[in-house]
Amino acid sequence: METTPNLPLPEAFLDFLKENDLDPSIYVLGDVTPRYIRLKPGGGTQVEEIEADIKCMLEEVSWLPGFFSIPPHIQIANSKAYQEGKIYGMDAASGAAVLALNVSAGDHVLDLCAAPGAKLCMLLDLLGSSGSVTGVDVARHRLAACRTMLQKYGLGDRCRLFVADGTTFSLRPLRGHFDLKSYGTSAPQENNGYFKEWTSKRSWKERKIASKARIGTASELVIGTREPEMIFYGKHSGVVGLTKSELFQTACGSEALDSGYDKVLVDAECTHDGSIRHIQKFEHWGWKTLQRRVLDAQRTDNLTHLQLQLLSNGFRLLKVGGSLVYSTCSLTVAQNEDIVEQFLSQNAHADHSSFEVQFHLKTTKEVPLVSYNFQGYVVSNIWD
Ligand SMILES: C[S@@+](CC[C@H](N)C(=O)[O-])C[C@H]1O[C@@H](n2cnc3c(N)ncnc32)[C@H](O)[C@@H]1O
Structure with missing residues (x-):
């Protein structure tokens, strides 16, 4: 799908995409990409009322309980349902990260970012x-x-x-x-x-x-x-x-933690290049800001270091048998696969086996149906 985006992406960003082997055409899809909302649990019976309120049909997202897609031009901020706390504006990809964590009743969860x-x-x-x-x-x-x-x-x-x-947080x-x-x-x-x-x-x-x-x-x-x-x-x-x-x-050192968290989410700081709508906002904020905030080489080097530290500390606080999701809204290998690979090479007790979830999320990259692309990895603590 190598097409030239009609959004006037700056040279520096196009270079960034090229260096990271990413397709610039995804950035033209913002106008047709649906938005998503999440209903408060138990809100399923209010679908018709919410449809009348926000003046569009809600289309259920089959693989993501409680999520509905709405047309891209619909704004929910002024709706009664939003103001009364019946709905959240939340992207499906963000929901996928939480779903991948497989939270069960009674879990103690750490959300590190x-x-x-x-x-x-x-x-x-x-x-x-x-x-x-x-x-x-x-x-x-x-x-x-x-x-x-x-x-x-x-x-x-x-x-x-x-x-x-989050790189040093130690409370149990x-x-x-x-x-x-x-x-x-x-x-x-x-x-x-x-x-x-x-x-x-x-x-x-x-x-x-x-x-x-x-x-x-x-x-x-x-x-x-x-x-x-x-x-x-x-x-x-x-x-x-x-x-x-x-x-x-505090939890000290790197000993196995029986009393650690059941689930840990590390939704790490990243370059946000997978968030199509986020990148499109720089058209108004100014492309120079994008260069400073996203593309600066020093910043990206520091970011990958930060990401690895966040992931390592999150894992340190995970209990034996618990699981962790590492996610970013970047599409670059450097901030996803490479981080997880480095982490696994340093942590013999980490088992990265949930390919099913990973595959599912990767599909969103190839068929970018979500505006906030997300790559996620599930890692379990298998210390025994
Ligand atoms: C992608 S955003 C998280 C989005 C959030 N999980 C959500 O669903 O709304 C990344 C967050 O990481 C935070 N962050 C950056 N460096 C951090 C650090 N060293 N420790 C903890 N949080 C950090 C940023 O302030 C930012 O809020």
């Missing part, structure tokens, strides 16, 4: 009133948006969110049962006492302490070894009733 949170919300919807999800992201403002989304969709109960570097899942009756509601007491129920209302003193702790961090992307900062936790996330030292128990 969680913001802005589309996949995190889906994980919580799948878990319902069981298990927990720990969301980590290095970008505070993006994670704050994720917290807003949890609140909008009423999903925070079993979730905790940490601003932290909380698996205990906690008696919530005696703890009441007030601002968290993080110094001597136990954590009470979360409230967004903080005293002046607490806000001052939190903002002081952040001063000195020049860039959100280089927080290195700073202690994770918890910016949200739900009533049944396991946090309420713990002391700070109980919460901040």
Whole structure:
């Protein structure tokens, strides 16, 4: 399908595609590629109502429960269904990453690059009133948006969110049962006492302490070894009733973790070249921005290093017998196959065997029916 795109892609991007053996013609498909929405679980009975609201037919995605495709020109942001939290705007490829994780009731899940949170919300919807999800992201403002989304969709109960570097994050899942009756509601007491129920209302003193702790961090992307900062936790996330030292128990070294997470999602930072709509936005933002944000050689080298570190740390926190999904929205071999290959060569206990899922996702590359292309790899921890 070697055609010249009518989108005026800049030379530098065309070179990037050529170097990575990618076909530029996929970038002309944006106008015909459907959009996708995901319905809140139990929303299947409301399909007709939602169709009337957003003024188009919903076409069920057979392989992805709860997902429907809609025509590319339909905007959902002003619809009642969206504003009332009955539907999510979420691409099928993002759903595929979560589906590949095969979450079961009661799982404790780690989402290592969680913001802005589309996949995190889906994980919580799948878990319902069981298990927990720990969301980590290095970008505070993006994670704050994720917290807003949890609140909008009423999903925070079993979730905790940490601003932290996913390459060094070490907190274990909380698996205990906690008696919530005696703890009441007030601002968290993080110094001597136990954590009470979360409230967004903080005293002046607490806000001052939190903002002081952040001063000195020049860039959100280089927080290195700073202690994770918890910016949200739900009533049944396991946090309420713990002391700070109980919460901040870390997993050390690379020993096999019986108490690790059941499932880990590493939806790594990448060049986003597989997201057709994302690339098309640079037509308005300016192609120079694309060059700076996507194509800069130094940045891409750093990115592959970051991706390998994120994957390795996610695996370190995975329990024996658990499974991990590594995903990106890049189509380059360097950010997908090469990363997984390097990781496997360094981790004898990792088994990369779920070819069925991988094949399915690869099909989306050859037949780009989704606007947000995604490559995913499932890795299991088979330490014995
Ligand atoms: C592809 S986005 C994740 C999308 C998200 N999973 C979702 O479904 O909405 C990648 C994320 O990785 C985060 N990130 C980049 N470097 C990171 C690091 N060292 N540790 C944790 N998160 C990081 C970025 O801030 C960004 O939010």
